Amino acid sequence: MTRKFFGTDGIRGLTNSEPMTAETALRVGQAAGAHFLRGDHRHRVVIGKDTRLSGYMMESAMVAGFTSVGMDVVLLGPMPTPAVAMLTRSMRADIGVMISASHNPFADNGIKLFGPDGYKLSDKTEQAIEAKIEKGVKLVAAEKIGRARRIDDARGRYIHHVKSTFPERLRLDGLKIVVDCANGAAYHVAPEALWELGADVIPIGVKPDGLNINAECGSTKPQLLQETVVASGAHIGIALDGDADRLILVDEKGRIIDGDQMMALVGLDLQRRGELRGGSVVATVMSNLGLERRLQQEGIGLIRTAVGDRYVLEAMREKKCNVGGEQSGHIILSDHSTTGDGLVAALQVLAALVDSGKPSSEVLHLFDPVPQLLRNVRFNGGKAPLETDRVQQRIAAAEAELEGRGRLVIRKSGTEPLIRVMAEGDDPKLVERLVDDICEAVQSAA
Incomplete structure (x- = not known):
């Protein structure tokens, strides 16, 4: 079934x-609400947003x-996506929504x-909701219309949850951390959680005005974070994205640490402690071959999925794994979260850093990509x-040349009319030539 509204990560x-x-958002609310009206409870x-x-709006x-x-509606205000997921479950809600x-x-x-x-909802559930959006749903009688209220302690609940994932025996005292x-x-919860754990926090990207979200800052634009870490003499930098479900790190030298390095760190750490479940880490087809090789050295498998954290999570649940993610910084640690959580992932990295007593440049670079x-x-969307x-x-010829020496991934974007062409291998000149071809x-076919 061709989907009209939902893409790889909700509707966007x-x-x-x-x-x-606003009209479609109203219809989505009606359709999703009608789908989850089950039982006779309120x-x-x-x-969240x-x-x-x-x-x-x-x-x-x-x-x-x-x-x-x-x-009935409970409004959280500005909150990270993983906070909405956590509060949906803890508040016994029938459905959770993140507007982002x-x-x-x-x-x-x-x-x-x-x-x-x-x-996150399955493809089957999203298709059922789409059908209701198109067909329309029956509205309730006037006396059965729901009520809406805001809660004031959502931030505190999430901060408490995040801190509970950090080992009680550790503190962040003595660590200077820049958080973007x-x-x-x-913008409130991340600096506060780190401060409560004892860190010396330098916050940036914490003055939202409705128009500056992700503007030259955050996990997709880490240049400001790199500069601030080096200039301030910080031990590490943490960059979240607009809804804080992804994370990119910067070591004390200003070098970027992506999701692949973080998955290697957390996976190897759990393996040493006998807590890695499923014997594997789950990542997408875009994760670097260097990650796969590094894990294999320690007897850990790498299970690859289609691009999208929802597919990573599906494989994690199927294979009973507790570590997965994407190179872009979506890190899913199912012992603590039901979705990617940038702040929770950062705390697991910080715990390993504190335990090691070494600089982040030594701890966070586990393999050469x-x-x-x-x-x-x-391309033209049609x-x-x-x-x-x-x-x-051309694809078949490239695959033949790379056999045994690298990988080729060609895919259509799930959110834009783009064909993504990725190749990796030990010979960078060969990789560039094949991608260009x-x-x-x-381009000629587009």
């Missing part, structure tokens, strides 16, 4: 253009949608949905360039 788009309009939905200006529209089908476009610019927005167990909150959802090159080719004979022939073929 340019605000005031379909599907990110039904409840938890709604990031700091985008459009969050107010989308929040109001979704409140109208949910209450019109008889659901993650690392995208302020003009975009999105809707992420969580089930009562705190996990991307002017997003974690294999040369990897990713390029994007934009075409299918990957299906042409010329492109398929395939991109040229895709």
